[in-house]
Amino acid sequence: MERLSHFDKDGRSRMVDVSDKSETKRVAVAKGEVKVAPGTLALIKDKKLAKGDVLEVARVAGIMGVKRTPDLIPMCHPLLISGIDLKFNIREVDSTIEIIATVKITGKTGVEMEALTAVAVAGLTIYDMCKAVDKGIEIGEIKLLKKSGGKSGIYLSDELKGEVIAVCRSEKKGVAKKEIVEGYLVENHGLEDDAHAGDWHRQISLLGQEDIDEMKALGLELELGAFGENIVTKGLKLYNIPIGTKLKLGEEILLEVTQIGKECHDRCNIYHQVGDCIMPKRGIFAKVLQGGKLQSGVNIEVLLDD
Numbered sequence: 001m002e003r004l005s006h007f008d009k010d011g012r013s014r015m016v017d018v019s020d021k022s023e024t025k026r027v028a029v030a031k032g033e034v035k036v037a038p039g040t041l042a043l044i045k046d047k048k049l050a051k052g053d054v055l056e057v058a059r060v061a062g063i064m065g066v067k068r069t070p071d072l073i074p075m076c077h078p079l080l081i082s083g084i085d086l087k088f089n090i091r092e093v094d095s096t097i098e099i100i101a102t103v104k105i106t107g108k109t110g111v112e113m114e115a116l117t118a119v120a121v122a123g124l125t126i127y128d129m130c131k132a133v134d135k136g137i138e139i140g141e142i143k144l145l146k147k148s149g150g151k152s153g154i155y156l157s158d159e160l161k162g163e164v165i166a167v168c169r170s171e172k173k174g175v176a177k178k179e180i181v182e183g184y185l186v187e188n189h190g191l192e193d194d195a196h197a198g199d200w201h202r203q204i205s206l207l208g209q210e211d212i213d214e215m216k217a218l219g220l221e222l223e224l225g226a227f228g229e230n231i232v233t234k235g236l237k238l239y240n241i242p243i244g245t246k247l248k249l250g251e252e253i254l255l256e257v258t259q260i261g262k263e264c265h266d267r268c269n270i271y272h273q274v275g276d277c278i279m280p281k282r283g284i285f286a287k288v289l290q291g292g293k294l295q296s297g298v299n300i301e302v303l304l305d306d
Helices: 038-045 054-067 112-130 209-216 269-274
Strands: 024-035 083-091 096-107 138-148 161-169 178-180 182-186 204-208 231-234 246-249 253-260 284-290 292-295 299-303
Touching (some): 038 083, 054 112, 083 112, 112 138, 161 182
Antiparallel strands (some): 024 096, 024 138, 161 231, 182 292, 204 284, 246 253, 253 284
């Protein structure tokens, strides 16, 4: 195991010497979650808290946190940051605000600590803005999602990586789709020869194998495509991916998430069998930005800083 770089051979603390390193473009993306009461979340969304616009104040606080990171973390280098972006994704299903911080620099050392500090300070600011109405706020899940640049290359958190398990298609709407060996995604259209393809926002549907397995545990015998999904995935919590996020499938296919779940106007056979259906809650829909051939085994990456 390599020794910790912030100590010299005699065990004394030090700031790492980066004088001989090359300058490269470096990006770090971090996340955090703030769980609040449903009523508090409504106040935040409607900007009705007495202290003002909670998320905008938290955004500014996160940016300030990036710039003060070397003052807070002893061995961090003072850096000339070139870009900071904070986004807030509201998940009403679990009354949670997800904070995503992206920090960029062209320099000799990375900005992971700056991104993590941005998330932490933004989360604490949300707490401070809301504590008068909600003492039970929880801040958690602060972690690095992605870093690039430098000698160590790219790091990608497991929650941004998945795999295509199956590709499914149907010639008619309102019926289960059938698994096919491979299909072709057409730009701004969808899966070739699929009934749901077309010039609209729900060109492709995706559903996780993990969610299908939950329904199987209720005693259902299900084939892939039974919920009308075009793509069955593994390893991703699809329903937590914000609208507008891009997904890269393999080397060429690019999707953009356009809708999380859907309203079921007519109850399907599965709902009548077990009193529940997962597609309206766990499935997602996307447009095809760049097409290509698709089959099982293809890797999926959630793109955050593109």
